[in-house]
Amino acid sequence: MSRILRIDTSSRTDGSYSRDLTNAFIARWLQRHPNDQVMVRDLVAAPIPHIADVTIKGYYTPADQMDVPLKAATALSDLLIHELRSADVLVLSVPMYNFSIPSALKAWIDQIVRIGHTFSYDGKGFTGMLPGKRAYVMIAYGAGGYLDGGPFGGADFVQPYLKFLLNFLGIADVTFINVEATTADPATISANVTKARALIDAAVAAAPARAAA
Numbered sequence: 001m002s003r004i005l006r007i008d009t010s011s012r013t014d015g016s017y018s019r020d021l022t023n024a025f026i027a028r029w030l031q032r033h034p035n036d037q038v039m040v041r042d043l044v045a046a047p048i049p050h051i052a053d054v055t056i057k058g059y060y061t062p063a064d065q066m067d068v069p070l071k072a073a074t075a076l077s078d079l080l081i082h083e084l085r086s087a088d089v090l091v092l093s094v095p096m097y098n099f100s101i102p103s104a105l106k107a108w109i110d111q112i113v114r115i116g117h118t119f120s121y122d123g124k125g126f127t128g129m130l131p132g133k134r135a136y137v138m139i140a141y142g143a144g145g146y147l148d149g150g151p152f153g154g155a156d157f158v159q160p161y162l163k164f165l166l167n168f169l170g171i172a173d174v175t176f177i178n179v180e181a182t183t184a185d186p187a188t189i190s191a192n193v194t195k196a197r198a199l200i201d202a203a204v205a206a207a208p209a210r211a212a213a
């Protein structure tokens, strides 16, 4: 049995391609792994606050010196990191907003990327502290041309950023399933969604029965 943590980030709760693809991914996954558990963290239904001055002070204060205000300011970070740690598989649904990720997702990232908890630094280099997990990321782009060497490849700050960030945390096994041109004509959208659905089927079929040791 594996635990899946699903993270939704599109402000659209209806008609969202990234959410729809993620629904399809989870449904396909549960067909193959019916005993797996799915936890859902919807960053739009329950937005994560931006980190504050006191949150950052808490991040850099040794555990034995944390006072009550610092503990309170980092309690949400503790909870979100616990949730992440307890998952074997991370499934993210992400729209491209202004060439990057939604701010709802960035707010979550700022709570979970934390020295001594999800990464360490020994004076020479960084080590991710979340090994043994895998991630699947479903990205929706309104325009086309970002992927496969397309003319806007240099403007895609979603996929390269998330790949780097997840790798930084020690999550090396990351699969991206993308749908481009979601604002194009219906025939193009339909063809692109069909392509993405086939990639979902292939990714789930290729996943090992137990995703993490």
Ligand SMILES: Cc1cc2nc3c(=O)[nH]c(=O)nc-3n(C[C@H](O)[C@H](O)[C@H](O)COP(=O)(O)O)c2cc1C
Residues within 6 Å of the ligand: 010, 011, 012, 015, 016, 017, 018, 019, 094, 095, 096, 097, 098, 099, 100, 140, 141, 142, 143, 144, 182, 183
């Ligand atoms: C605020 C906002 C900014 C957007 N910026 C871009 C962009 O920079 N490039 C792009 O190709 N599409 C952009 N789009 C279009 C979305 O990426 C597209 O509608 C996608 O399908 C959104 O994901 P969703 O369907 O899961 O909601 C933007 C949409 C919104 C609402």
